[in-house]
Amino acid sequence: MAGDLLQRSNGKEVIFIDKGIDDWQSLADGVPHGAEIVTLDPARDGLEQMAEWAAGREGYSAIHILSHGSAGQVQIGSASLNNNTLASYSEALAQIGQSLSEDGDILLYGCEVASDQTGVDFIGKLAQATEADIAASDDLTGADGKGGDWMLEQQVGEIQTQTLAEGQYQHVLAAPADQDFTDIPPHMFYLLPHAFGGAEGLIFSASPESYAEFYITDEMTSFTAGNAARFWVDAGPTGIGSSYIEFSSVDPDGSGPETKPLFALNQLAAGYSQFTFLSTYEVSGWAEGSKVVSVDVDLAHAGNYGTDASSGITYTKSAQDHGVYSGGTLIFGDAWTNIDTVRFTVSDMMYPQVELLLDTIDFSEPVSNSAPTITDIPSDLTVTEDTVSDLDLSAAIFADAEDDELTVTLSVDSGTFSEPADGASNGVTATKVSDTQITLAGSASAINTYLDTASNIQYTGAQNVSGDNAALLTISVTDAGGNALAENVTVNLDITDVNEAPTYTGSGLNPTFIELDEGNINWQNLAFLFSDNAFETIEAGQEIIQVTLTVSNVSGASDEVLAIKNGPASAIKMPLINGQTDTVTTDALNFSYAVSVDDQNVATVIIDSADTAEIWNFYADNLFYANLSDNPVAGDRVVTITSVKDDGGTDNGGVDTGSTNIASTVTIKAVNNAPTGSVTITGTAEKGATLTASNDLADSDGLGTVSYQWLRDGVEITEATGTTYVLTQADVGTAISVRASYVDELGTAEAVTSSATDTVANVNNAPTGSVTITGTAKQGETLTANNDLADEDGMGDIISYQWLRDGEVIEDAIGDTYTLTQADVGAEISVRASYTDELGTAEAVTSSATDTVANVNDAPTGSVTITGTAKQGATLTANNDLKDADGMGDIISYQWLR
Structure with missing residues (x-):
C-alpha cells in the first residue's frame, strides 16, 4: 500500500489504520521502515484517538485513513462519521485539521463513501470542519480481484497527495450494510441464492439440493417494520435430515469464504409460521467456512439462549401472536463479532422444512482480537x-x-x-x-x-x-x-540508599612561592594550590565533614603555613607545626583543624567542618601556601589532599571515606637580585666602522653566559648577535645600542642594554658603472650618451649630460645626443653625466673620448662674375665673392673658356 510512499512525498504524512478492518496487519506491513503509522483501536472512538495524536502536531501534508466506509459515512474505530454526527465531532475535527499544513489533504479509503449525493455532501462538510482538502472513494477500495481499486475519485479542493496502493492486500474496505429490505419491491419472489446491496450487501443461500426461495412481504407484524423477507426451503429430495437458510457478506470474486469481509452481528428480527410445527432453529455464526458459534433458539418462547453471555442470544418475543407469523428480536453476544455468515438450521427426521421471516438485520464492524x-x-x-x-x-x-x-x-x-x-x-x-x-x-x-x-x-x-x-x-x-x-x-x-564514598576531583596548580619581602604576604601573587575543585557527596542531602591533607618537607617552624584566603588582604593561617590545633569561627567560615608532623617532616592537616560540597569547594579554591620567613628552607613542598569523609555513615555496607591523592608541588624561590654594572659600545658611529660590545656586569644570584643583541633605534637587528657589529648603509641616520642577556643561577632571565651611540654618519660611496657614447665620429653625425651607473647612496632623480670637445665644455651641448659640426673636426668628443645622490653628494662620471672627428667636404658659396663689353677688342675682367666653410685657401686661379 504505502511501499513507496516516503519516496513520493516531500512532506510529512501519517497513515491511520483501523485495526477493525480485515487483515489490517498486511496493510501496516506494507509501510516502509520509518513511515509514520498509527493504528486505531476499533473498540474506541477513532476520531478521539486521532485528535489525541494531533494535539501539538502541525505541518503535516496529508492524513491517510484506512477504515471501513459506506455511502455518506466512514467508520473510524467505534465512531461513525456522517452528516448527522459531524457537528458532535467539531472540536476533534478542528484539532485534526490543525495538524495539517495550509494545503493539507485528508484521504478517506473506506468503500463508497462518496458514491452518492449524500456522500458528496458529506465530504464537502468534512472539508469545512477540518479546513482540509478531502478525497474519497465512490466505489470499492481494495483488491482489484474483489472489484476494488485504490483510486479516490471524489475530491473537495486540490489534492496534492499521491494516493496509496497496496498490491498485496486481498480484501476491500467494506462491510455489510444493515438490511431492512426497504429498498426491495414487495410481493416479489426470488430464488436462492440471491444477493442484495452490491459489495456491501448480503447474499442469501440455502442448504444444497433443496428448493429455496424468498418473498418480500409488507405484511404488518409486531416485530418487523415495513418490508420483511420470508424464506422458504423445502426438505430436499430425501425429505429427511436438516435444512437451512443463511446470509453472508458478499464474496466479490467468488474465491471462497476466506475472502469474505467479516462483520459483527448485533441483532435481527425473526419469526416463524404459526401454521407449521417448526419454531426451533440452530442459529450459528461462521467465519472462513468454519463454524465459530452456535445456539439453539425456540422462536416460540422468549429467553436467554446459550451457555454464556458471550456466545448466547437474548430473544425477546412480541406479545402479539395473531396473523401468520410470530416472532421477536434476537440480540447477539460478543462471540458473534468476527463472522462472515449466519445460518438458521432446522432438523426433523420426517420433514425438515424452513419457513422463516427476517427483518432489520443490524451489523457493525468486526471486533479485533481481544487485547491482553x-x-x-x-x-x-x-x-x-x-x-x-x-x-x-x-x-x-x-x-x-x-x-x-x-x-x-x-x-x-x-x-x-x-x-x-x-x-x-x-x-x-x-x-x-x-x-x-x-x-x-x-x-x-x-x-x-x-x-x-x-x-x-x-x-x-x-x-x-x-x-x-x-x-x-x-x-x-x-x-x-x-x-x-x-x-x-x-x-x-x-x-x-547505600552510602557511597565521597569524592574529590581537582587539579594541582604547582605554584612557585617567591621569598617574601620582610615576611609580608604578597596578596597579588599568592601560591594557590588547587583549581577545578569539586567535592561530591554522591548522595543528595549529605555533607562533607572532614578533609585530610599532607605537606612534605616542612621546616617545623610556625612561619610556614597553609592558609585560606577570606578577604582581599586577609586569610586564616594554619601553622604547620606539630600539635597545632584551632577552631575558626567567622561570618563566612566555621571549621577546626589539627596538625601533626612526623619524623619525615611530613605534616598531616585534618580539617573538620560539617558543610556542603560547595563550601568545601570554596575552601579548596582559596587554599594557598606561604612561608613568612626571610630565608625559607630550600626544597619543594608537596601538598596533597589525601581523603574526604561525608556524614552518610557505613550502614548497609556503606563507605563514608574516599581516597583522593590530588597533589600540588610548591617550588620555593628566593627574591631575584638585579644585575650591577653596565654594557658599553666602543667604535666610531659612521658607516663601515666596527662597533664592539663589552660589559662589566655582576649578579649576586650568579652570572650566566652573556649573549648580545644589537639594536637599531631600539629595534633588534636581524642576525646581529655577536660582540661586534659593522655599521651599514641601513644604520646611517640611526642610533645603535646593544643588549646583553643571560639567565642567572636561580633561573631568572636578566637583560641590560647599553647607551645608544651618536647618530651614525654617512661615508660617500662612489658611483659604479660607466658612461658611453655611440655613433660615428664624423662631421654631421649624431652621437648618443648612455650609462649604466649605480650608487649605493641612491641615484637621485635626474642625470644631466655635458658634451666636451677635447675636454672643454661645448656651449649648450647638454642633451643626451650631440650632432658633430665643422668645429669638432679634428677634435675628440666626450660626455660627462652628473647627478646628486640621495645623501646629497654631487657625483659626475665622464665617458671615454671618441676618435678624432673626421671632416666631410663643404661646397663653396658665392659666384664668379665677368665685367666688360662682349665685343672684339674689349677687355673682360673676372671677379668673385666665393666663400668655403673648409677655408678658401691662399690662391684663386682662373681659366677662361670660349
Missing part, C-alpha cells in the same frame, strides 16, 4: 542501590482471552538489567534487548510461571541513585494479533 491484560502489578518495587537486585513480579497476572502468544516488554528509564534467566523450561523466550529492555515471549500462563521466580529478572539502579521513585519500570504487552494493553503499566522502583 495484566493485573495485580505492585505500584512499587524495592531494590538496593548499586547492587544487583531481584525485580519481584511474582504477583503479576498476565492474561489473554484468546490465549495468544504474548510478548511482554520490560523497560526501565535508568539503570541496567542483568541477563534474564533462561525461560525455556517454562516455555518462555527471555531476551535482553539492551541494558534497559528485556522481552519475554510465551503464553500468559508460561510468563506468569516464569515470573514466579523473583530472581529471574534482576536489575541494578543507576550509579549512586537512590530514594523513592528513583526509577520507573514500564511494562507493555502485545499479543500475536498485534493487540496491546489499553495502557502500559508503570511500576515505581524505590532504591534503598
Whole structure:
C-alpha cells in the first residue's frame, strides 16, 4: 500500500489504520521502515484517538485513513462519521485539521463513501470542519480481484497527495450494510441464492439440493417494520435430515469464504409460521467456512439462549401472536463479532422444512482480537542501590482471552538489567534487548510461571541513585494479533540508599612561592594550590565533614603555613607545626583543624567542618601556601589532599571515606637580585666602522653566559648577535645600542642594554658603472650618451649630460645626443653625466673620448662674375665673392673658356 510512499512525498504524512478492518496487519506491513503509522483501536472512538495524536502536531501534508466506509459515512474505530454526527465531532475535527499544513489533504479509503449525493455532501462538510482538502472513494477500495481499486475519485479542493496502493492486500474496505429490505419491491419472489446491496450487501443461500426461495412481504407484524423477507426451503429430495437458510457478506470474486469481509452481528428480527410445527432453529455464526458459534433458539418462547453471555442470544418475543407469523428480536453476544455468515438450521427426521421471516438485520464492524491484560502489578518495587537486585513480579497476572502468544516488554528509564534467566523450561523466550529492555515471549500462563521466580529478572539502579521513585519500570504487552494493553503499566522502583564514598576531583596548580619581602604576604601573587575543585557527596542531602591533607618537607617552624584566603588582604593561617590545633569561627567560615608532623617532616592537616560540597569547594579554591620567613628552607613542598569523609555513615555496607591523592608541588624561590654594572659600545658611529660590545656586569644570584643583541633605534637587528657589529648603509641616520642577556643561577632571565651611540654618519660611496657614447665620429653625425651607473647612496632623480670637445665644455651641448659640426673636426668628443645622490653628494662620471672627428667636404658659396663689353677688342675682367666653410685657401686661379 504505502511501499513507496516516503519516496513520493516531500512532506510529512501519517497513515491511520483501523485495526477493525480485515487483515489490517498486511496493510501496516506494507509501510516502509520509518513511515509514520498509527493504528486505531476499533473498540474506541477513532476520531478521539486521532485528535489525541494531533494535539501539538502541525505541518503535516496529508492524513491517510484506512477504515471501513459506506455511502455518506466512514467508520473510524467505534465512531461513525456522517452528516448527522459531524457537528458532535467539531472540536476533534478542528484539532485534526490543525495538524495539517495550509494545503493539507485528508484521504478517506473506506468503500463508497462518496458514491452518492449524500456522500458528496458529506465530504464537502468534512472539508469545512477540518479546513482540509478531502478525497474519497465512490466505489470499492481494495483488491482489484474483489472489484476494488485504490483510486479516490471524489475530491473537495486540490489534492496534492499521491494516493496509496497496496498490491498485496486481498480484501476491500467494506462491510455489510444493515438490511431492512426497504429498498426491495414487495410481493416479489426470488430464488436462492440471491444477493442484495452490491459489495456491501448480503447474499442469501440455502442448504444444497433443496428448493429455496424468498418473498418480500409488507405484511404488518409486531416485530418487523415495513418490508420483511420470508424464506422458504423445502426438505430436499430425501425429505429427511436438516435444512437451512443463511446470509453472508458478499464474496466479490467468488474465491471462497476466506475472502469474505467479516462483520459483527448485533441483532435481527425473526419469526416463524404459526401454521407449521417448526419454531426451533440452530442459529450459528461462521467465519472462513468454519463454524465459530452456535445456539439453539425456540422462536416460540422468549429467553436467554446459550451457555454464556458471550456466545448466547437474548430473544425477546412480541406479545402479539395473531396473523401468520410470530416472532421477536434476537440480540447477539460478543462471540458473534468476527463472522462472515449466519445460518438458521432446522432438523426433523420426517420433514425438515424452513419457513422463516427476517427483518432489520443490524451489523457493525468486526471486533479485533481481544487485547491482553495484566493485573495485580505492585505500584512499587524495592531494590538496593548499586547492587544487583531481584525485580519481584511474582504477583503479576498476565492474561489473554484468546490465549495468544504474548510478548511482554520490560523497560526501565535508568539503570541496567542483568541477563534474564533462561525461560525455556517454562516455555518462555527471555531476551535482553539492551541494558534497559528485556522481552519475554510465551503464553500468559508460561510468563506468569516464569515470573514466579523473583530472581529471574534482576536489575541494578543507576550509579549512586537512590530514594523513592528513583526509577520507573514500564511494562507493555502485545499479543500475536498485534493487540496491546489499553495502557502500559508503570511500576515505581524505590532504591534503598547505600552510602557511597565521597569524592574529590581537582587539579594541582604547582605554584612557585617567591621569598617574601620582610615576611609580608604578597596578596597579588599568592601560591594557590588547587583549581577545578569539586567535592561530591554522591548522595543528595549529605555533607562533607572532614578533609585530610599532607605537606612534605616542612621546616617545623610556625612561619610556614597553609592558609585560606577570606578577604582581599586577609586569610586564616594554619601553622604547620606539630600539635597545632584551632577552631575558626567567622561570618563566612566555621571549621577546626589539627596538625601533626612526623619524623619525615611530613605534616598531616585534618580539617573538620560539617558543610556542603560547595563550601568545601570554596575552601579548596582559596587554599594557598606561604612561608613568612626571610630565608625559607630550600626544597619543594608537596601538598596533597589525601581523603574526604561525608556524614552518610557505613550502614548497609556503606563507605563514608574516599581516597583522593590530588597533589600540588610548591617550588620555593628566593627574591631575584638585579644585575650591577653596565654594557658599553666602543667604535666610531659612521658607516663601515666596527662597533664592539663589552660589559662589566655582576649578579649576586650568579652570572650566566652573556649573549648580545644589537639594536637599531631600539629595534633588534636581524642576525646581529655577536660582540661586534659593522655599521651599514641601513644604520646611517640611526642610533645603535646593544643588549646583553643571560639567565642567572636561580633561573631568572636578566637583560641590560647599553647607551645608544651618536647618530651614525654617512661615508660617500662612489658611483659604479660607466658612461658611453655611440655613433660615428664624423662631421654631421649624431652621437648618443648612455650609462649604466649605480650608487649605493641612491641615484637621485635626474642625470644631466655635458658634451666636451677635447675636454672643454661645448656651449649648450647638454642633451643626451650631440650632432658633430665643422668645429669638432679634428677634435675628440666626450660626455660627462652628473647627478646628486640621495645623501646629497654631487657625483659626475665622464665617458671615454671618441676618435678624432673626421671632416666631410663643404661646397663653396658665392659666384664668379665677368665685367666688360662682349665685343672684339674689349677687355673682360673676372671677379668673385666665393666663400668655403673648409677655408678658401691662399690662391684663386682662373681659366677662361670660349
